[in-house]
Amino acid sequence: MSEDQIVVQLNPDVPPTGSDLGVVNAARRSFGKRSEWDVFSKGEVYGDGTLVEYGQLKKKDKRLLEFLARGMTADDFEEFLLDTHDSFHLREEYVNKLWQWRNTPTHDTPFNHGFFSFEVKAPIFVRAQLVKHDYLLLSEFSRRYITDDVEFYEHLYRVAAENKKQGSGGTHKDHEVANGLVVKHNKQSILLYNSLVDNGVSPEQARGVLPQDLMTAWTWSGTLGAFANMCKLRLHPEAQYEARLVAQKVYEELKKQFPVSARLLVEGVV
Numbered sequence: 365m366s367e368d369q370i371v372v373q374l375n376p377d378v379p380p381t382g383s384d385l386g387v388v389n390a391a392r393r394s395f396g397k398r399s400e401w402d403v404f405s406k407g408e409v410y411g412d413g414t415l416v417e418y419g420q421l422k423k424k425d426k427r428l429l430e431f432l433a434r435g436m437t438a439d440d441f442e443e444f445l446l447d448t449h450d451s452f453h454l455r456e457e458y459v460n461k462l463w464q465w466r467n468t469p470t471h472d473t474p475f476n477h478g479f480f481s482f483e484v485k486a487p488i489f490v491r492a493q494l495v496k497h498d499y500l501l502l503s504e505f506s507r508r509y510i511t512d513d514v515e516f517y518e519h520l521y522r523v524a525a526e527n528k529k530q531g532s533g534g535t536h537k538d539h540e541v542a543n544g545l546v547v548k549h550n551k552q553s554i555l556l557y558n559s560l561v562d563n564g565v566s567p568e569q570a571r572g573v574l575p576q577d578l579m580t581a582w583t584w585s586g587t588l589g590a591f592a593n594m595c596k597l598r599l600h601p602e603a604q605y606e607a608r609l610v611a612q613k614v615y616e617e618l619k620k621q622f623p624v625s626a627r628l629l630v631e632g633v634v
Contacts, residue, residue, distance in 0.1 A: 366517065366518045366519060366520055367609060369485070369486075369487075369515075369517055369518065369579060370485065370486045370487075370490070370606065370609050370610060370613075371483075371484065371485040371486075372482055372483075372484050372485075372610055372613035372614055372617075373482065373483050374480070374481070374482060374483075374617060375481035375482060375483050375583060375585070376483075377481075378479075378481035378585065380478070380479065380480050380481075380617070380621045381478060381479045382477055382478025382479060382588060382621065382622065383419075383478070383621070383622065384421055384425075384429065384622050384623065384624045384625050385399065385400070385401055385419065385421065385425070386477055386478060387429060387432070387474045387475055387477065387478065387588075387622070387625050388421065388425040388428055388429065388474075390473070390474035390477045391428060391432055391471070391474040392428075399422060399424075399425050400422075401419030401420065401421070401422075402419065402420050402421060402422040402423075402425075421624060426624060426634070429624055429625055429628055430628060430634075431471070432471045432472075432474055432475070433475070433625070433628035433629050433632070434628065434632055435471075472589050475587070475588050475589035475592065475625055475629060476499075476587040476588065476589040476590070477587070477588075478587060478588035478621065478622060478625075479585070479586070479587055479588070480585065480586065480587075480588065480591055480614075480617065480618070480621070481583065481584070481585040482583070482584045482585070482614060482617070483581070483582075483583055483584075484581065484582055484583075484584050484610060485579060485580070485581045486517075486579070486580070486581075486606065486610055487516075487517035487576065487577055487578065487579055487580070487606065488576045488577070488578050488579075488580050489576040489577070489606075490604070490606045490607055490610060491504070491580055491582065492576070493598075493604065493607050494584075494594065494598070494607060494610060497590065497593065497594040497597075498590065498593075499586055499587065499589075499590040500584060500585070500586035500590050500591065500594065501584070501585045501586060502582050502583070502584050503582060503583045504580060504581070504582040505580050505581040505582060507567055507568070507571040507574070508567055508568040508571070509567070510567075511561050511567050511570075514554055514557070514574070514578065515578070515579040516550045516575065516577045516578060516579065517577045517578075517579055517606075518543070519542075519543065519546065519577070520535060520539060521535070521536040521538075521539045521542045521543060522534060522535060522536055522605070523535075523536050523537075525602075530602075530604075531602050531604070532604075532605065546577070549575070550575060550577065553573055553574055553575055554574075556573050557570050557571070557573050557574055560573070588618060588621075588622055588625060588626065588629075589629065591614055591618055592618060592625075592626060592629035592630050593629070594611060594614070595611045595612075595614055595615040595618065595630045596629065596630045598610070598611035599611045599612060599615065599630065615630060618630070
């Protein structure tokens with residue numbers, strides 16, 4: 365079951381807002397200017413039949429987004445690569461240019477005018493990782509009030525990563541044995557939890573006996589920039605697999621609303 369237990373969906377009460385053009389015009393506001401779509405149309409993007417306005421950016425606006433996201437446009441980067449291949453003697457210039465590019469500040473503010481709200485269901489240990497990201501608001505299902513619907517995440521147990529303090533590798537050879545032991549442990553935890561609640565112990569204390577595999581749910585809201593930063597970090601191959609599942613599902617929604625900006629912020633390319 366495992367992967368199917370992790371659910372990420374758009375909040376039906378708070379649809380996404382903003383567009384790539386909106387990011388462009390937020391940036392151009394400094395100069396008192398606006399731009400328009402080069403190609404504009406309407407089409408069904410979401411499965412519920414919602415018609416969303418979208419368009420194709422003008423080349424100059426795409427270049428602006430490239431600069432905002434990484435401090436260098438595609439043309440700048442191509443020129444940079446050409447220079448480094450001209451001659452071995454340009455090595456020193458290559459190094460200097462590389463450091464210049466590396467130290468060029470990004471310009472994040474225009475990406476924070478677009479907004480998303482998600483409904484997420486995942487294990488507590490995943491939520492504990494994702495809640496660390498700045499500027500993302502989280503309202504969580506609370507076991508201080510709700511004592512039923514206890515559900516645990518079903519692992520496909522993996523081996524520990526080699527030569528690393530964190531992370532994991534392929535499926536553990538004793539996965540089935542480990543899973544059986546954990547299922548038994550979880551059942552005992554539920555029995556103890558229910559016994560405490562039935563005997564008048566406050567739910568906010570009784571919940572302490574439940575394992576981190578306990579499933580939880582939350583509403584998660586924030587700007588395009590904040591979610592893109594989360595995706596960039598949690599989609600890294602060394603991030604925990606379950607956290608990557610959440611990030612990938614969020615990223616798919618970001619790309620629907622911001623096909624250019626989201627890719628630039630997360631992957632650095634369009």
